[in-house]
């Protein structure tokens with residue numbers, strides 16, 4: 001598979017060519033998954049010659065919290081991370097929607113999987129063009145995974161820790177191998193957690209339901225966005241544990257996340273959801289979400305950072 005990256009990235013304290021940003025094979029982050037990452041979207045507006053970056057402060061707040069959970073030293077503040085990000089966007093002068101990948105990693109070459117000794121983390125940031133990650137229109141076929149979500153006392157899902165994504169990879173591979181688009185994880189005690197890289201919502205009797213953050217889910221920024229937008233639309237919301245079989249009898253279901261945006265689910269474990277078409281609450285939230293992230297909704301202005309690309 002060939003991937004496109006923007007030509008510049010931030011690496012070892014400065015903006016350099018993406019192709020020149022390399023680490024040693026002995027790097028702890030590579031050996032043991034000791035890293036923390038983020039995923040932020042930018043939406044290009046040709047008419048404004050600039051981009052809207054969505055909830056950048058919240059993304060960096062979670063990023064720094066993930067490092068705090070690991071208990072490592074990190075040399076950058078949220079403000080510095082935002083400044084670096086804005087400089088990189090300007091330098092790459094993107095003319096398309098894009099995805100930013102901030103990455104904090106254990107760059108020591110020490111052998112031990114312990115960062116009590118070599119505790120410094122380095123920072124890199126790169127970007128790639130990104131439109132859809134999972135289809136937002138076709139309706140996804142989903143499978144409840146036989147792999148359980150990593151629990152808070154194993155590798156906390158609340159933190160976006162690279163090594164934990166082996167758990168995601170196992171579940172999404174199993175889903176693909178079964179001709180599905182994505183997986184849904186259960187917690188160790190058998191409640192619904194989330195997708196492999198996205199949060200989950202269902203609708204039952206016109207009520208929007210999502211698992212609480214204490215059910216081993218990432219505290220998704222899109223999840224929080226959807227909860228806020230639902231309130232704006234007057235939709236009743238329940239944040240509570242969800243049983244597996246509630247998935248089979250719900251009226252609507254969708255995933256949300258920075259990558260997937262709002263992607264509706266057509267089928268779970270071969271049970272058709274609702275009438276097999278996008279549900280009306282999902283559709284209303286999806287439409288409002290795209291207006292919000294692309295900068296067409298005034299009320300959500302405080303969530304957006306505009307970066308002008310005018311020369």
Ligand code: PMP
Pocket residue numbers: 039194195196197198199217218219220221222223256257258259
């Ligand atoms: N859960 C997991 C496991 C994820 O990797 C992601 C993607 N970051 C999400 C949920 C969605 O989070 P967000 O809305 O902040 O992108």
